[in-house]
Structure formats: C-alpha cells, structure tokens
Amino acid sequence: MTTKFLKKENLGKLIDTLIGEGSIFVAPRMGARQVVYAPVSKFEEIVFDYIIPINSFKEFLFPQTETVAAFSIHKEGVDLRGVEIEPKETVIFGSRPCDAASVASLRAVFNWDFKDEFYNRREDKAVVMTVACTKADDSCFCTTVNLTPDSQKGSDILLQETSGGDYAVEAITEKGKGFMDRFNNFFEPLPTAYSPLPTVDIKPIAGVDVQKVKEWLKDTKHYENPLWQELARKCIGCGACTFACPTCHCFDIVDEGSAFEGERIKNWDACQFEFFTLHTSGHNPRDTQYKRWRNRFMCKFNFYPNKFSSRGCVGCGRCIRVCPVRLDITEVMEEISSLR
C-alpha cells in the first residue's frame, strides 16, 4: 500500500482533531515513573524515547474489569439487563510490532465458536499505529519467535521513525488506509529525501528452536517430565507475567453489589493462582505451582498454535522484565530445545 509522511507537528494536530471528535488516543506516556500505554490528551504527553511500555495495550481491547450485566433483586423476581457497549474509536499510537501481533491471538480466543462482542466491538474500533523498533533491551526476543522489530502483523498502520523525528507511514490494513485517507491533510506525500532510522537488529537466541519446543510439548508423555518441577521451582505464583503478557486472556466472572442489586463483572484472572482451578470439593487439578507454570508455558507454545492457529508468545519480553524471581521463559525454551 501507499507510503505517506507524518511530520511530528502534524501528529500533534492529529491528536487534537481525534480528541475533538471524541476518540481516545493511546500512546506511550509516563505513568508512575514508567512508560505505559495510556490515553493522552495532548502531544506533549507522549514519550518518544522508549523501548517498550511496561503494560501491553490489551487492556484497551479487553479491559481489566468489565461489567457484562446488571441486576436488581426484589420480591417479584430479578431484573436483569445485559450491558451494551458502544466503544469510542481508540487509536493506539506507538504500539510495538510484538504487541500488534498479539491482537490476532486475542481475537482467536474470543471468537472460536462463541463470539465475545465486548472484545469484538472494542477491537473493531481500535486503530493500531505501530512504530517499528529502533531500540531493544536484553529481554526482547521477537526474532526468536519468528517476528521482527518491523513486522506488520496486526498493525493497521506501520510507522518508521526518521532522523528528524518524523515518520514514514504505511497503511497495512483497509482500516489503516481509511484512517489515513480520513486525515489526508496530516498524512503528506513522502518527500523525495528522508532518512529512516535503522530498525534494531535483534539476534534470535541461538539455542532456541520454537518448532522443536512445540513438537516436544505435543507428546503427552513429556507432561510428566521431572524437568517441569526443576524449571519452575522458583516461581512464586505472583501472576505478574500473565497480567503483563499481551496474549494472556484468562478471566474470572464475579457478582458484586448489595443483596438487592449488583453487577456481573468480567475481571482479568491468572492461571498462576492456586484458586484458579480449585474445585468446590477441594480437588485441584493444578495443585502445585509447577503445574500452573507448566500450563502457562503449554498454553503459549502448544495450545495457542495448535488450537487457535495463532501465537501464544510474541517475544515482547515483559514476563522476563516483571518476574520477581527472574524465571526467564526463554531459558525454559532453550532447555527444552536442547533435549534430544
């Protein structure tokens, strides 16, 4: 598709226009002294010098907490109302290619057979404007899971920074093209001379073979391998990896309110918690931490690819950065890759 040019000052105008129209503009900004994806109200709030925000942007498609129904209980019965959502257009600027690639994974889970319209309506209204990575840190491993720092997957629009701080902009999807056409006064023709910043070179981790990991996991015999207990021994079950992960999608459904009225709410949950799978009888199929950690790893490299034909891991590295005990998922991938 066509490539255009977005000057930094026009980005400011684009934000003002979008917010004026009632849209939400999400971009990397400071939050609690860290770079986070969060709504901004003006250009000046955006952080341009960042590697990757601490959170993924899944919360704008699949909120941490979302009311799905409301009810009131009275003598004659129960009044029940399903919640209707009409999300505003949400532009996610400064997404990284790994995060953009995770959208297809969430879409797959929320749409195999039963369709979760809470997710779908939000995703329909989201425009993902990804900026290719010019920097990475030690935790980044997108190339190990067959993505690249300038991958187009999942982005509506892909931007490449130039030395002057402007962007070369490419529409990837029809939605992205429509967005750029709508604001064609801001997206200018590409100048004859501009100097794009080079995309960062991330070397795939030499010892990791994702295909091999997938094949090894497929063998149900390996489920009992003592390796799992060894590898996951230090996991304390805090669940931080799951909340930071762009593809983790597990949730709980709870009722909140008084004895007379309340709401039914979908909340993020984590497979790392003991209560997650605990039966009322007291039986718990995943009663120890290594079993819960094994489930998460299996979900990423077996269930997602085999069941949903999508990636469970995009190599964003957040689970490594946030882990309080430095349990590094790539070390486990490497260990399994080395098995004969």
Next chain:
Amino acid sequence: MDNIYLPYLATIEDIYEEAPDVRTCRLVFKDPKVRDTFDFKTGQFALYSAFGLGESTFCIASSPTHKGYIQCTFRKSGRVTGGLSDLGIGDTMGFRGPYGNWFPIDKWKGKNILFIAGGIGFPPVRSVIWNCLDRRKDFGDITIVYGAKSVADLVYKNELAQWSRMSDVKLVQAVDPGGETPDWKGKIGFVPTVLEQAAPSPNNAIAVTCGPPIMIKFVLQALNKLGFSDEQVYTTLENKMKCGVGKCGRCNVGDIYICKEGPVYTAAEVKRMYNDF
C-alpha cells in the same frame, strides 16, 4: 448486542430435597419464547446463577425428552451453591446454556446400556437413563449400578424405587460399608467392587459412568477386567468453569477445553489426554 455472558431467567417451580444438602430444582424459563424453543441434548451442562453471588456449573439433570422444564441437582458446598440453596419455590435463578457436547445415544441403538454412578455423580447419568427409558425400544438390556456413601446420601430415591419396579431395568444399589441401615436391602460395598460382582457382559454394550474421580478410576479398571474396551465406556468430566464457552481459560485438561470439546468423552479419549486432572 449479542451478550454470551447474559443468562436466561428461570423460575424455580419445585424443589426436592434428595439427600442432606443435596436438592433438585425444577426450572421453567420466564421468557415464553425461550420456554417454547429451548432444547438440549443429554449430557450438556449449564451455568446456574444465584444473583449477587455468581454462577456455578453443573449438568442438566433432566432428560430432553421431558419438555417444558429442566432440572438441576446440586450439593450445597460453596458460595454459589449455598446461595442457590437459599432460594425457594417461586424464586429466580439464572441459567446460561446448554453448553458442551453430549452422550451420542443415537449411535447406541440396539445396544445394552450399563450405567454406573457414584454419589453426586448421578445427575448426568440420570439424564441419560431417562432419555433411554423414554425410547426403551431402541435399546437392549438396561442395567444401573448406583452407590453412595450411605443410604441417606442416595439421590433420586423415588426414581430408584420406580426403576426397581420396572421389569426391563436391572438396578443394583449399593452403599459404602458402614453406610447401611438395618433395613437396607441393597449391596454393601464400593461401586467398582459391586460392579465386578454384578458382572455385566461387555458384548454389544455401552457403559456410562460418572462419580468422584477416584471411583471413576477404579470403575474403568473394573470395566476393563470385565472385558469392556475403552471405546465402549463413556464418562463426563468436570472442571472449574467461569465462562462455559471456551474463553476464561480454566477448565482445560492440557489442550482439551472441557467446556467446548467435552464434558462427555470415551475412556479412550480420556486416556489420550495430558495428565492434568
């Protein structure tokens, strides 16, 4: 907006106390359109809500051949089942379903059917029993082996009495040693042992079993000893569920989502799963 998390509302029309803390509720949908069109297949499950407390998952205990209502049987054991137990006749329950797969009873035409259940694992089996009894001519011998901890813990006592009087049903009732009363006429022993003693023939037979995990384990061994192949044996699995529609991520056994590909499996399918029970 299509809302997959929105339950139907149902009125509790009748409550039957089956055993200590175990009750059966007869539910009728409030919306006449739902009442007229609702259908399910035997073995499917649903999420039942006590509004303000949440949802709990159990099978539909009635048979789809009994139209106009559904029944659920549950034990009061947690927050939601506690709330559901506080409801009375005329009160409102939420119902989300039917979900999951079912027992393929159409494929069992002409076969002898053996039902083996333990304790509170009886409700899903009971749904299949009534479904088969309502099409009695389609099947050969029907044998029911049911056991519970004690005489008081037996559920569906009225139906057990009814089935015991049927000439074309063989019913074997049992209670665990120590659970008998002085006038107990059934067997005393654990379900797998009682099953072995009853020695049903595996020829042209299908076995359907549900009960506590430990019982299922030994029932499968007993059935193998009797000559049943794993393809002849069906069971229904249960795991904690929140959504029931393959999204919330907690009922999976390895890559198998109980809520979507289950809850009904053959013993052969169960043996192929990851050991994640």
